[in-house]
Amino acid sequence: MTSLLDRQAPCPSCGATITFQFAGAKAIVCKYCKALVVRTDRALAMVGRVADLLEIASPFTLHATGKWGGKRFEVEGRVQVDRAGAPGAPWQEFFIGFPETGEWCWIASAQGRFYSTVEVKPTPPLPPPGSLRPGAPLQIQGQGALTVVEVGKRRVVSAEGQLPNVALPGVATWFADIAGPNGVFGTIDYGSDDPQAPIPPALYIGTQFDPAGFQLDSGQPLEQPQAKVAEAQCPTCGGSLPIVAPGTAERVVCRYCGTVSDIKQGGRLEALAQAPKPPMEPYIPIGAQGTLRGKQSICVGFVIRGCTVEGDRYHWREYLLYGGPSAGYAWLMEEDGAWKFVVPINAGDVREANNTVDYRGQYYRFKQSVSASVEAVVGEFYWRVEVGETVQATDYEGSGGIVSVERAETEVTHSLCTPISDGEIALAFNLSPPVQAYHYQGGDYAPPQAKRISPAVVWVIIILVIILVVLASECDGGGGSGSYSSGSNTHYVGPSFGGK
Numbered sequence: 001m002t003s004l005l006d007r008q009a010p011c012p013s014c015g016a017t018i019t020f021q022f023a024g025a026k027a028i029v030c031k032y033c034k035a036l037v038v039r040t041d042r043a044l045a046m047v048g049r050v051a052d053l054l055e056i057a058s059p060f061t062l063h064a065t066g067k068w069g070g071k072r073f074e075v076e077g078r079v080q081v082d083r084a085g086a087p088g089a090p091w092q093e094f095f096i097g098f099p100e101t102g103e104w105c106w107i108a109s110a111q112g113r114f115y116s117t118v119e120v121k122p123t124p125p126l127p128p129p130g131s132l133r134p135g136a137p138l139q140i141q142g143q144g145a146l147t148v149v150e151v152g153k154r155r156v157v158s159a160e161g162q163l164p165n166v167a168l169p170g171v172a173t174w175f176a177d178i179a180g181p182n183g184v185f186g187t188i189d190y191g192s193d194d195p196q197a198p199i200p201p202a203l204y205i206g207t208q209f210d211p212a213g214f215q216l217d218s219g220q221p222l223e224q225p226q227a228k229v230a231e232a233q234c235p236t237c238g239g240s241l242p243i244v245a246p247g248t249a250e251r252v253v254c255r256y257c258g259t260v261s262d263i264k265q266g267g268r269l270e271a272l273a274q275a276p277k278p279p280m281e282p283y284i285p286i287g288a289q290g291t292l293r294g295k296q297s298i299c300v301g302f303v304i305r306g307c308t309v310e311g312d313r314y315h316w317r318e319y320l321l322y323g324g325p326s327a328g329y330a331w332l333m334e335e336d337g338a339w340k341f342v343v344p345i346n347a348g349d350v351r352e353a354n355n356t357v358d359y360r361g362q363y364y365r366f367k368q369s370v371s372a373s374v375e376a377v378v379g380e381f382y383w384r385v386e387v388g389e390t391v392q393a394t395d396y397e398g399s400g401g402i403v404s405v406e407r408a409e410t411e412v413t414h415s416l417c418t419p420i421s422d423g424e425i426a427l428a429f430n431l432s433p434p435v436q437a438y439h440y441q442g443g444d445y446a447p448p449q450a451k452r453i454s455p456a457v458v459w460v461i462i463i464l465v466i467i468l469v470v471l472a473s474e475c476d477g478g479g480g481s482g483s484y485s486s487g488s489n490t491h492y493v494g495p496s497f498g499g500k
Contacts, residue, residue, distance in 0.1 A: 034050050056090065058092065080156070080159065155172045167199060260273045446456055
């Protein structure tokens with residue numbers, strides 16, 4: 001049955017009847033011929049054709065209904081998008097309509113978090129994309145203090161159903177993701193000036209929300225309580241590689257032969273290159289499961305990163321943990337036997353100024369800024385990790401731990417790092433406590449006692465020994481003893497949370 005808001009007409013491509021059932025929809029994908037059709041003042045016009053939908057798992061299906069915030073909703077459409085500079089890692093967003101009120105919103109998820117945004121009308125003046133830098137503060141009329149999270153170009157891969165606006169398939173358009181305090185999230189869509197389907201710039205603002213309040217009439221939860229494990233075979237050696245987060249993982253590095261593969265739809269792996277295997281076995285084995293800080297976690301990845309400070313090379317080890325679709329990702333970082341628990345934080349809650357950051361009312365002072373690069377990697381990751389990839393990492397230290405800010409060319413990520421004992425980690429994953437820390441020496445890892453001593457320290461020791469011998473020789477039957485202590489300057493850089 002059609003409503004008063006229905007708009008029916010033959011598809012300009014195949015002639016099949018298409019119906020705009022939602023008043024807010026300005027475009028529709030013909031379910032018969034995949035034509036993208038826009039509604040104009042005079043008639044319907046075909047502006048392109050979308051590819052077949054990719055297999056991206058979601059409890060949402062076209063026309064699914066439910067209740068959210070006391071209001072009835074229906075899934076009117078969805079669009080699948082990827083970054084123009086990184087094809088093959090698409091995500092999807094859903095167009096949700098509220099038929100009783102005529103309202104609508106977009107819903108998307110990334111790394112275990114769900115976001116809802118609505119278009120701000122009228123659209124305030126927006127800065128040009130070339131003026132935006134990841135991590136920079138941003139003021140938009142009527143929106144308060146915001147932070148630029150990511151700037152880039154994206155393109156439509158596929159779509160279905162009705163949509164408020166959608167760019168031509170395959171055409172790259174500028175966007176900027178922004179964040180504000182207390183979970184505020186937004187996107188600046190710079191639209192398209194293509195004469196076939198001109199789209200004016202638009203601002204979408206919303207927030208992160210708890211999926212538990214979203215009720216589908218099907219009874220299916222919006223999120224699964226536990227991680228879903230899929231199996232894949234390494235294209236090179238045939239080794240079995242469990243993919244713990246098939247919905248969000250983008251790349252896997254074979255633990256057996258080091259083959260780097262992108263994770264394609266359906267769990268298929270596409271081999272790209274060979275990566276050097278880590279020169280040591282990870283303390284927490286890939287695939288180990290445990291309960292850490294009250295949450296079930298699986299170790300899915302292991303990374304060795306390093307930085308150069310005043311001519312000396314420092315290294316540390318990072319373990320990527322996945323807690324399921326609800327909890328998302330966290331990290332454990334170890335350097336010289338000291339461990340830290342690292343969680344991502346909202347960029348909008350962090351304010352940088354005068355060598356300090358304010359994170360939720362607590363101040364952290366500048367500690368260091370280094371260029372951190374990946375040196376070895378194995379396991380499964382939610383971004384396209386590469387050996388040699390580098391970020392500028394800046395740390396701020398305070399009583400609450402360390403706030404780490406990592407900047408890449410197009411994106412900035414923030415994390416909070418707090419101390420954790422190796423005993424707690426060993427208990428969580430049912431491991432023996434680590435015997436000793438490891439240090440990088442001459443292209444290999446060696447125990448602490450084998451770490452090279454600088455020539456200056458050697459000369460100091462020799463002089464001290466000579467003095468002690470002289471003193472001992474001057475004392476009748478006496479003896480002497482001496483001691484010294486030296487500290488090491490530990491350099492810490494938080495792990496990367498880039499490439500959603």
